Amino acid sequence: MTNAYVTAASHPVRVHDVAVIGGGIVGAAIARELAGYDLSVAIVEARDDVGDGTSKANTAILHTGFDAKPGTLESALVHRGYHLMSDYAEVTGIPVEHTGALLVAWTDEERDALPGLRDKAVKNGYDRCEIVDADEVYRQVPDLGEGALGGLTVPDESIICTWTASLAVASEAVQRGCELLRGHRVTGISPHDDGTLLHTSAGDVQARWVVNAAGLGCDYIDQMFGHDRFTVTPRRGELFVFDKLARPLVPKIVLPVPSARGKGVLVSPTIYGNVMLGPTAEDMTDRSATGTSEAGFEFLLGKGRQLFPRLLDEEVTASYAGLRAAIDHGDYLIEVDSAQRYLLVGGIRSTGLTSSLAVGEHVRDLLGRSGLALSPRDDLPPAPRMPNLGEAFRRPYADAELIAEDPAYGKIVCFCERVTAGEIRDAYASTIPPTSVEGLRRRTRVMNGRCQGFFCGAEVAALVEGAGRSDEQSTRQQVAQQQVAR
Amino acid sequence: MTGSIVERPAVAVVGGGPAGLTAAANLAGRVDGEVLVLDRETAAGGIPRHSDHTGYGIRDKRSVMRGPDYARRLVREAVDAGALLRTSAMVTGWSADGALEVTSPDGRYTVNADAVVLATGARERPRTARLIPGDRPHGVLTTGQLQNLVHLHHRDVGKKAVVVGAELVSWSAVVTLRETGCSTALMVTHHDSPESYAAFNLAGRFALRTPIATSTRVTRIIGKGVLEGVEIEDLGTRRRRVVECDTVVFTGDWIPDHELARSAGLDMDPATRGPRVDTALRTSKPGVFAVGNLLHPVDTADIAALDGRHVAQQVVAYLDGARPAHTGVSITAAAPFRWVAPHVLRPGDPPPPRGRMLLWTDELIRTPRVSVQQDGQTIVARRMPWPASPGRVFRIPSSMLDDVDRRGGTVTIGVQ
Numbered sequence: 001m002t003n004a005y006v007t008a009a010s011h012p013v014r015v016h017d018v019a020v021i022g023g024g025i026v027g028a029a030i031a032r033e034l035a036g037y038d039l040s041v042a043i044v045e046a047r048d049d050v051g052d053g054t055s056k057a058n059t060a061i062l063h064t065g066f067d068a069k070p071g072t073l074e075s076a077l078v079h080r081g082y083h084l085m086s087d088y089a090e091v092t093g094i095p096v097e098h099t100g101a102l103l104v105a106w107t108d109e110e111r112d113a114l115p116g117l118r119d120k121a122v123k124n125g126y127d128r129c130e131i132v133d134a135d136e137v138y139r140q141v142p143d144l145g146e147g148a149l150g151g152l153t154v155p156d157e158s159i160i161c162t163w164t165a166s167l168a169v170a171s172e173a174v175q176r177g178c179e180l181l182r183g184h185r186v187t188g189i190s191p192h193d194d195g196t197l198l199h200t201s202a203g204d205v206q207a208r209w210v211v212n213a214a215g216l217g218c219d220y221i222d223q224m225f226g227h228d229r230f231t232v233t234p235r236r237g238e239l240f241v242f243d244k245l246a247r248p249l250v251p252k253i254v255l256p257v258p259s260a261r262g263k264g265v266l267v268s269p270t271i272y273g274n275v276m277l278g279p280t281a282e283d284m285t286d287r288s289a290t291g292t293s294e295a296g297f298e299f300l301l302g303k304g305r306q307l308f309p310r311l312l313d314e315e316v317t318a319s320y321a322g323l324r325a326a327i328d329h330g331d332y333l334i335e336v337d338s339a340q341r342y343l344l345v346g347g348i349r350s351t352g353l354t355s356s357l358a359v360g361e362h363v364r365d366l367l368g369r370s371g372l373a374l375s376p377r378d379d380l381p382p383a384p385r386m387p388n389l390g391e392a393f394r395r396p397y398a399d400a401e402l403i404a405e406d407p408a409y410g411k412i413v414c415f416c417e418r419v420t421a422g423e424i425r426d427a428y429a430s431t432i433p434p435t436s437v438e439g440l441r442r443r444t445r446v447m448n449g450r451c452q453g454f455f456c457g458a459e460v461a462a463l464v465e466g467a468g469r470s471d472e473q474s475t476r477q478q479v480a481q482q483q484v485a486r
Numbered sequence: 487m488t489g490s491i492v493e494r495p496a497v498a499v500v501g502g503g504p505a506g507l508t509a510a511a512n513l514a515g516r517v518d519g520e521v522l523v524l525d526r527e528t529a530a531g532g533i534p535r536h537s538d539h540t541g542y543g544i545r546d547k548r549s550v551m552r553g554p555d556y557a558r559r560l561v562r563e564a565v566d567a568g569a570l571l572r573t574s575a576m577v578t579g580w581s582a583d584g585a586l587e588v589t590s591p592d593g594r595y596t597v598n599a600d601a602v603v604l605a606t607g608a609r610e611r612p613r614t615a616r617l618i619p620g621d622r623p624h625g626v627l628t629t630g631q632l633q634n635l636v637h638l639h640h641r642d643v644g645k646k647a648v649v650v651g652a653e654l655v656s657w658s659a660v661v662t663l664r665e666t667g668c669s670t671a672l673m674v675t676h677h678d679s680p681e682s683y684a685a686f687n688l689a690g691r692f693a694l695r696t697p698i699a700t701s702t703r704v705t706r707i708i709g710k711g712v713l714e715g716v717e718i719e720d721l722g723t724r725r726r727r728v729v730e731c732d733t734v735v736f737t738g739d740w741i742p743d744h745e746l747a748r749s750a751g752l753d754m755d756p757a758t759r760g761p762r763v764d765t766a767l768r769t770s771k772p773g774v775f776a777v778g779n780l781l782h783p784v785d786t787a788d789i790a791a792l793d794g795r796h797v798a799q800q801v802v803a804y805l806d807g808a809r810p811a812h813t814g815v816s817i818t819a820a821a822p823f824r825w826v827a828p829h830v831l832r833p834g835d836p837p838p839p840r841g842r843m844l845l846w847t848d849e850l851i852r853t854p855r856v857s858v859q860q861d862g863q864t865i866v867a868r869r870m871p872w873p874a875s876p877g878r879v880f881r882i883p884s885s886m887l888d889d890v891d892r893r894g895g896t897v898t899i900g901v902q
Contacts, residue, residue, distance in 0.1 A: 244745075245745065245748055288710065290621070290622075291619065291620050291621040291622075291706075292619040292620060293619050294619050294705065294706075296619065297617055297619055301617075313756075315611070315615045315741065316614055316615050316617060317614060317615070318614050319614055319617070319619070320622065397576075397578060397589045397594075398578065398587075398589070398594065399594070400593065400594035400595075403589070403591070403593055403594050404593055407591035407592070407593075408591070410574075410589055410590050410591040410592065410593060410594065411574055411590075411591045412526060412574075412576045412578075412589055415526055415576060418576075418578060418589070437624075450609075450615070451609050451612065451628075451630075452612035452613070452614055452615075452628070453612070453627070453628070453631045454609045454610055454612065454628045454630035454631050455527075455609065455630065455631075455634075457627070457631035457634065457635070458631060458634035458635040458638060458639045458641065459634070459639070461635065461639065461641065462639050462641075
């Protein structure tokens with residue numbers, strides 16, 4: 001291990017073997033993988049939390065990779081990543097439901113495209129797709145709107161908790177000794193005798209190798225290293241999340257037949273027991289444009305009406321927009337610049353959730369071939385066991401034994417999502433505690449339900465201030481301290 | 487599954503707000519066995535607990551008091567009557583055999599009652615359910631969340647607010663905001679006149695000095711992290727402008743908290759979105775009753791409480807073995823009425839609570855001529871001396887249904 005502290009430019013700076021820029025699921029997976037070797041690794045994240053950029057607002061599907069472009073790096077890594085992530089989810093408790101997917105053809109043209117899609121799936125190493133007729137489509141999804149002509153089944157497409165996945169991978173990286181630097185936005189770089197000095201909004205970070213997994217910002221970072229390979233076009237996707245009472249309408253992921261424009265609008269059950277409709281696909285210039293729009297809403301409501309007419313009778317619990325880091329390149333762009341000891345991980349689109357662990361392995365191999373000494377550690381801690389946020393699996397509020405042992409799991413704070421005081425306390429005591437209400441929401445589901453805080457918002461705010469302590473005393477002390485501070 | 491603990495009260499009341507507590511107070515001692523109230527909040531009393539203004543108790547207690555005082559009185563009366571009250575006890579669902587599954591710090595247990603009264607109330611639709619696009623900053627609230635923050639947790643909100651809605655609860659939000667030092671820059675309503683009582687509007691305009699934009703809707707929320715303003719649109723001119731504010735409160739637009747009712751498989755009324763009930767407040771499932779704003783989102787707390795008084799008699803009769811004789815006739819609302827409650831009239835059943843049918847209108851009609859029709863015939867039409875006004879329940883005497891054939895076709899209540 002090389003954890004020496006040296007003085008550079010009058011700041012004491014820890015020299016890492018590898019600095020990974022970006023604490024999304026891809027960056028975290030790379031850091032976790034490298035931290036399995038005798039290396040000092042840092043995650044340099046601009047935001048206040050891990051998994052807080054494109055990783056948090058995707059469609060949360062664990063892809064088989066059936067529709068990837070055969071022969072691409074993406075196809076290979078999604079295929080491998082599917083199995084890695086499925087196993088990892090099993091070990092760490094990331095909730096996954098193997099709902100399967102159904103691609104629905106609504107026109108003759110789309111129906112004619114189904115055999116080609118099935119063949120493509122085989123080329124991607126997935127041979128379980130089947131073409132089905134309209135009767136079978138309606139047998140599988142009885143509430144689907146009228147007019148379906150046929151479909152293609154993808155029995156192994158699954159839904160996963162994207163928040164828990166990001167957090168599990170990042171937590172394991174930290175437990176393996178990786179240094180997590182949140183709130184460190186990289187503003188510039190300068191070459192240094194033995195690597196690179198990253199200038200960040202919270203001080204300098206020095207590393208022998210730099211991995212750029214900065215998602216939406218990865219072209220900027222790439223330019224800092226003198227490259228001009230690609231541009232990120234943020235593609236905004238707006239999504240609706242419908243009330244849990246809608247879930248019986250949508251037993252599996254319902255996909256459109258893909259077109260040149262992207263994968264189109266899908267309807268999917270969510271791991272939290274809701275139904276998701278979206279995303280739209282809108283190219284933006286502003287990389288912070290995560291607002292939703294009237295046009296997007298209108299488009300989604302139109303699609304929803306067509307796909308599941310009864311869906312619109314239910315309430316919309318949440319609407320949000322995510323930005324996908326689309327690049328002008330048809331594949332993942334993972335390239336080493338040995339001279340600068342710099343590696344780019346760009347163009348990881350929505351499949352990155354599935355492929356992340358395989359990307360980690362791939363990056364490890366590339367770095368190893370480029371001279372990074374990889375000596376496996378034999379003292380690795382066991383993988384973390386994550387709290388279950390999945391609606392299909394037992395949650396603390398329903399666990400009689402757990403409540404008998406610790407009454408905090410019987411104290412439901414968020415009624416709509418049935419989140420207990422015990423879970424909130426645990427989140428604050430975890431490896432990567434939340435730094436905001438949003439972070440707490442992603443760790444526990446608190447306030448994510450239909451009332452959006454009507455009942456529990458104030459209680460949760462008090463818990464956030466008390467960092468998970470639910471007793472009145474600590475809350476009052478916190479408020480009093482705040483008032484003094486003012 | 488739940489733990490092995492099973493409780494067997496005579497009656498389980500789900501929800502300890504005005505309707506549930508009043509039902510319990512009127513049932514305890516009158517039934518053979520326990521009356522158990524389950525409330526998921528840390529303190530019972532429901533929404534009046536955090537509505538720290540006067541106006542409560544008029545019709546049920548014949549006196550006027552502040553919300554928290556009213557809540558405490560209802561709790562005391564239920565307990566004094568002998569009802570067993572459990573707080574922090576949330577009913578999360580129904581077991582396969584129809585019992586209630588409960589989670590509380592005391593444990594996870596099952597309640598297998600002879601009769602169940604659902605009194606789960608209603609909530610305001612948040613911004614997301616109203617499909618308002620834009621950013622997702624802090625400072626976007628409902629009245630419920632605002633009053634919880636201010637009155638129960640003693641917290642401040644911002645300095646300058648926009649209140650969406652101009653009905654009674656909206657003024658309640660304005661008053662709460664003012665108490666915390668937050669001024670209301672604008673009230674916004676899509677109606678062409680404010681919904682609430684004229685007197686209150688006068689008070690509002692002059693005492694609270696709150697401007698109201700009528701025929702206006704909110705089209706966008708603006709602000710990254712912190713709320714900076716809302717974009718509003720004049721529905722007449724389609725002109726839009728941004729109102730700067732650091733707080734926005736979405737008020738009214740109530741929806742019943744109907745999850746338990748739906749998961750029980752009860753027949754639901756698509757208009758109220760609550761369970762369908764007859765005038766005895768029976769749902770479609772024998773032994774399951776429903777009261778309060780779960781049925782009529784929303785009427786005032788005293789009206790909800792009087793549902794509780796009404797249902798007590800019906801629950802007692804049910805436990806004594808009485809069963810309705812006939813399926814009865816459906817009662818539906820015609821435009822401009824959005825809904826009516828109760829929804830079923832059966833032969834031999836009592837009049838509804840207070841002898842009133844409750845309706846909700848989407849349009850202001852100053853002296854509506856209300857008609858009752860059955861099988862294409864107008865049975866009665868009568869001009870009401872009071873207005874049908876959006877944002878509050880419109881009540882008509884149930885005696886207007888006296889000549890309905892309770893074994894006939896669907897009854898429609900409309901305006902001529």
